[in-house]
Amino acid sequence: MHSGIVTIAGRPNVGKSSLLNALVGRKVSIVSHKPQTTRHRIQGVLHRAHGQVVFVDTPGLHSLQKRALNRAMNESAAGALHDVDLVLFVVECGHFTAEDEAVLQRLQRCNAPVGLVVNKVDRISEKEKLLPELQRLGAMRDFAFVIPVSATKSDNLRSLEAEIFKHIPEGPPFYPEGQVVAHDDAFTVAETVREKLTRNLHQELPYSLTVEVEHYERDGNLDSISAVIWVERASQKKIVIGENGETLKKIGTAARRDLEREFGRKVFLKLWCNVRENWSDDLKALRRFGLSGRD
Structure with missing residues (x-):
C-alpha cells in the first residue's frame, strides 16, 4: 500500500484544477477560464487498490500582489510546497512564461521531488513539435519525470498516475474508502x-x-x-x-x-x-x- 500527499503547483490558468478533477474522477475544485479562480488549498483524494493519493490544488503562484488577498493566495500556495511527498509542476504546452519561470525558481527550495506535467497538449496541432518542446522543458531542472497530458480530454492520465505512485511512500491511507473531498x-x-x-x-x-x-x-x-x-x-x-x-x-x-x-x-x-x-x-x-x- 502506498499513500502520499501530492501538491499541484503552477502559475494561474495552466489547468491545475482541471487536472485535479480529472485525476480524482469527479469535480472537486471549481474551474473557470479566468485566472486565479482557485483561492484555497483544495484537497481531492484518489483511491486505488494499491494505494491512495491526496492531491492539494493550490492557488496559482503569481507575481502581482496588489491586495492582501493576492498575497494570501501566494502564501497559501507556497505553504503547500512543504511537508509533501511530491510536487506536480504544471505548465501549459507551448506557453512557458516569466511567471512559470518564477514558480520554477520557488521549486528550487522544495525538498520533495518535482514532476513536470505539460498540460493542454491537445491544443498543439503540429504534433511533431511536441517532443522538442518536452525536451526543452525537461532540461530546465532535474525533474523526477516529464509527462504530457490533456486534463480536459483525460489524455495520458494513466501514465501520470503510474509515475505518481512510483514517487510516494508506503503507508496506510489517510482517508476512508469513498471520501473524495477533504472539505465540508x-x-x-x-x-x-x-x-x-x-x-x-x-x-x-x-x-x-x-x-x-x-x-x-x-x-x-x-x-x-x-x-x-x-x-x-x-x-x-x-x-x-x-x-x-x-x-x-x-x-x-x-x-x-x-x-x-x-x-x-x-x-x-x-x-x-x-x-x-x-x-x-x-x-x-x-x-x-x-x-x-x-x-
Missing part, C-alpha cells in the same frame, strides 16, 4: 456559487467578490442553505443582482442544480448580496472568509 458541504456550496458568479460576470468583478454560507440545515432529503455574496462597492452589488434580480436568480438556479447533482438531495438555496468595502485588502475580513493564506 458548506465549503462546496460557497465555491459552487462563486464558480457561477465567475462564469457569468465579466471583467474584474469576480475578483472583488466572495461567498459566505450563513445558514445550513439538513432535514431528511432537503438541504436549506442561505449564503451571502460579498462585494466591495454598491455599484458591484447592482451588477450581481441584475435588473429585477435576474442575474442573481440565474446564478442561484445554476448553483442549486449543480449542488443537487453533487449531493444527491434536494437543495433550497437563498442568496443575497451585501457590500463590505475593500474586503480583499482587509486582513480581518480575509480571516473571516477563510482566505488568510494559512488554511
